[in-house]
Amino acid sequence: xxxxxxxxxxxHHIVRALLVEDDATIADFVTRGLRxxxxxxxxxxxxxxxxxxxxxxxxxxxxxxxxxxxxxxLALIDDVRRxxxxxxxxxxxxxxxxxxxxxxxxxxxxxxxxxxxxFAELLARVQAxxxxxxxxxxxxxxxxxxxxxxxxxxxxxxGGHAIDLRPRxxxxxxxxxxxxxRVVSKTMILSQVWKYSFDPQxxxxxxxxxxxxxxxxxxxxxxxxxxxxxxxxxxxx
Amino acid sequence: MSSGPDSTRQPLLARAFGLRLALWYAALFVIGxxxxxxxxxxxxxxxxxxxxxxxxxxxxAQYAAAYRRGGLDVLAATVRTEQQVAPERLFxxxxxxxxxxxxxxxxxxxxxxxxxTATAQLEDxxxxxxxxxxxxxxxxxxxxxxxxxxxxxxIVAIALTGGWLVTQSAQYPIRRLALAVRHIIRxxxxxxxxxIGNSGDAVDDLTRLFNAMLDxxxxxxxxxxxxxxxxxxxxxxxxxxxxxxxxxxxxxxxDPRRDREALAxxxxxxxxxxVMLDTLMDISEAESGALQLRREPTRLAEVVxxxxxxxxxxxxxxxxxxxxxxxxxxxxxxxxxVIVDADRTRLEQVAANLIDNAVKYTPPGGRVxxxxxxxxxxxxxxxxxxxPGIPPGEVPRIWERLFRxxxxxxxxxxxxxxxxxxxxxxxxxxxxxxxxTVGSGSTFIVSLPSSGExxxxxx
Numbered sequence: 001x002x003x004x005x006x007x008x009x010x011x012h013h014i015v016r017a018l019l020v021e022d023d024a025t026i027a028d029f030v031t032r033g034l035r036x037x038x039x040x041x042x043x044x045x046x047x048x049x050x051x052x053x054x055x056x057x058x059x060x061x062x063x064x065x066x067x068x069x070x071x072x073x074l075a076l077i078d079d080v081r082r083x084x085x086x087x088x089x090x091x092x093x094x095x096x097x098x099x100x101x102x103x104x105x106x107x108x109x110x111x112x113x114x115x116x117x118x119f120a121e122l123l124a125r126v127q128a129x130x131x132x133x134x135x136x137x138x139x140x141x142x143x144x145x146x147x148x149x150x151x152x153x154x155x156x157x158x159g160g161h162a163i164d165l166r167p168r169x170x171x172x173x174x175x176x177x178x179x180x181x182r183v184v185s186k187t188m189i190l191s192q193v194w195k196y197s198f199d200p201q202x203x204x205x206x207x208x209x210x211x212x213x214x215x216x217x218x219x220x221x222x223x224x225x226x227x228x229x230x231x232x233x234x235x236x237x
Numbered sequence: 238m239s240s241g242p243d244s245t246r247q248p249l250l251a252r253a254f255g256l257r258l259a260l261w262y263a264a265l266f267v268i269g270x271x272x273x274x275x276x277x278x279x280x281x282x283x284x285x286x287x288x289x290x291x292x293x294x295x296x297x298a299q300y301a302a303a304y305r306r307g308g309l310d311v312l313a314a315t316v317r318t319e320q321q322v323a324p325e326r327l328f329x330x331x332x333x334x335x336x337x338x339x340x341x342x343x344x345x346x347x348x349x350x351x352x353x354t355a356t357a358q359l360e361d362x363x364x365x366x367x368x369x370x371x372x373x374x375x376x377x378x379x380x381x382x383x384x385x386x387x388x389x390x391x392i393v394a395i396a397l398t399g400g401w402l403v404t405q406s407a408q409y410p411i412r413r414l415a416l417a418v419r420h421i422i423r424x425x426x427x428x429x430x431x432x433i434g435n436s437g438d439a440v441d442d443l444t445r446l447f448n449a450m451l452d453x454x455x456x457x458x459x460x461x462x463x464x465x466x467x468x469x470x471x472x473x474x475x476x477x478x479x480x481x482x483x484x485x486x487x488x489x490x491x492d493p494r495r496d497r498e499a500l501a502x503x504x505x506x507x508x509x510x511x512v513m514l515d516t517l518m519d520i521s522e523a524e525s526g527a528l529q530l531r532r533e534p535t536r537l538a539e540v541v542x543x544x545x546x547x548x549x550x551x552x553x554x555x556x557x558x559x560x561x562x563x564x565x566x567x568x569x570x571x572x573x574x575v576i577v578d579a580d581r582t583r584l585e586q587v588a589a590n591l592i593d594n595a596v597k598y599t600p601p602g603g604r605v606x607x608x609x610x611x612x613x614x615x616x617x618x619x620x621x622x623x624x625p626g627i628p629p630g631e632v633p634r635i636w637e638r639l640f641r642x643x644x645x646x647x648x649x650x651x652x653x654x655x656x657x658x659x660x661x662x663x664x665x666x667x668x669x670x671x672x673x674t675v676g677s678g679s680t681f682i683v684s685l686p687s688s689g690e691x692x693x694x695x696x
Contacts, residue, residue, distance in 0.1 A: 229498075
């Protein structure tokens with residue numbers, strides 16, 4: 001059996017994902033990325049094949065491009081929903097207008113991602129969909145290496161030392177710890193910590209990250225919070 | 238001019254419309270003419286018959302008197318005398334009680350059906366009758382009827398011609414409009430306009446609306462064309478950098494660390510291109526009116542508060558004081574409740590961009606102040622900084638796309654922030670302004686139409 005990577009281990013079963021995407025390059029990197037994250041991925045390149053796959057196999061999550069040959073993505077989602085299949089769907093689209101997003105979600109999509117996207121963001125959204133569907137029990141504390149975050153008392157300690165964090169720093173750390181081992185992008189942090197849906201093109205994320213790093217990493221030898229240039233940030237044990 | 242094919246290839250609808258109009262017109266005219274003809278004919282016929290009847294009544298009274306005076310002989314004498322003088326022959330008949338004809342002039346001519354008759358019954362039961370031939374009257378009526386029919390036909394002809402002419406003249410402005418529209422559609426020249434007549438009628442109104450629609454279409458097309466030009470032009474530089482980084486890495490001998498650096502450069506450059514593309518599209522859409530605004534009553538203080546919140550840490554890290562409305566000791570309560578009808582996200586973008594700029598250009602130890610007020614029924618947002626200020630020569634250009642002042646070149650940024658601010662604010666019906674003094678700072682002012690003040694239910 002395939003080994004399950006950090007990201008999906010808490011589901012205790014193999015997560016099956018269906019990718020319906022006609023662009024070979026995008027399909028290739030999404031498939032590879034998801035497999036590295038522990039998913040079992042089936043890829044089909046058109047809407048009709050997507051429908052028969054979705055009907056024939058119980059997938060945990062589906063990633064569907066809007067512009068597809070034979071049957072477009074929205075029609076595919078509509079057909080799937082009509083057959084009573086509740087598999088959560090992430091829509092991929094090259095169109096970014098609010099109306100397209102609304103239409104996609106109204107058709108039965110669960111989330112919407114605009115091309116071009118960062119793979120980190122796609123992975124985070126896919127995992128959020130799977131998590132939402134499987135309703136895993138909410139943990140009461142998170143830990144990475146010797147860093148612990150208690151979600152109830154909102155206490156953060158590293159190696160037994162209490163660390164005092166401001167609310168935003170706490171929110172960022174919680175987000176990074178929930179996604180430990182996975183890179184999260186600046187856009188994801190902006191929307192998670194500040195609830196900003198657009199990228200104001202600022203250095204606010206860098207400033208917050210460096211302040212958090214100051215508190216959780218600087219006094220310790222092992223650095224947990226790493227910058228992946230061009231992609232984002234990651235907490236690694 | 239190629240008006241030939243256009244006027245012959247008149248759309249069926251217009252032709253049908255014109256024909257219908259002409260037919261209605263003609264039909265009403267014809268019906269009117271027929272009614273007049275029939276009524277006239279009837280009136281004439283009745284009045285002639287009445288006149289004859291009157292003459293006959295007089296005659297019969299006269300003859301009856303003669304008969305009463307001297308019997309048949311006197312009557313016969315009277316008739317004879319009269320008939321020598323009278324131009325028209327009358328028929329006279331005297332019938333006694335036993336229905337025997339006693340006196341009869343021209344008995345061969347007494348045909349009841351062709352006579353208008355008058356009858357008088359005497360005291361002894363004798364009946365005196367006078368008849369007048371209707372031949373001449375019928376003849377007159379026939380001639381009159383013929384004349385009337387001819388006149389009616391003439392009227393119908395005039396009606397049809399007139400109907401056609403009236404329709405033509407009524408349709409002329411419409412046809413002229415259609416011609417102009419067709420010309421514009423064929424040539425694709427949206428800068429042409431249809432000349433507006435001066436009759437102030439519905440067609441002029443339609444023409445004006447059509448011109449207004451052309452204005453809007455032209456604005457959209459120009460905006461989109463401008464956006465495409467800008468996009469293709471402005472993306473070349475970052476794409477060149479992108480290509481350069483990748484090519485340099487490929488050309489050099491393999492070195493994992495340098496290759497990773499090059500890849501990171503590429504990703505960052507792509508992200509820049511993406512933001513630039515999105516922002517340029519936003520600006521163009523906002524400028525051309527194609528931007529879809531999800532307007533809702535929004536408390537400006539709330540939106541600005543969120544943007545200030547976003548930059549608090551950045552300002553603090555830089556040592557810049559960021560003073561927001563809620564920090565003030567005695568906040569203008571009325572200003573805090575100013576409501577604008579706006580797209581919340583877009584407005585956040587405006588506030589965030591202005592604060593971002595202010596914090597970016599204010600040196601450590603400086604101060605950025607955000608204030609809200611309500612002035613002359615408008616909601617006004619001011620973002621002041623104690624930065625280097627903008628040289629007077631650059632002030633008009635700071636709102637231009639991709640303009641970067643000398644002082645701003647050192648800072649990261651795309652040179653699109655203020656253009657986006659201006660475009661979004663103007664799409665909301667507001668205006669932007671700046672006052673700046675070199676050496677002491679700048680104040681950016683956004684003024685939006687306010688839809689009042691009040692307490693919105695908390696979200």
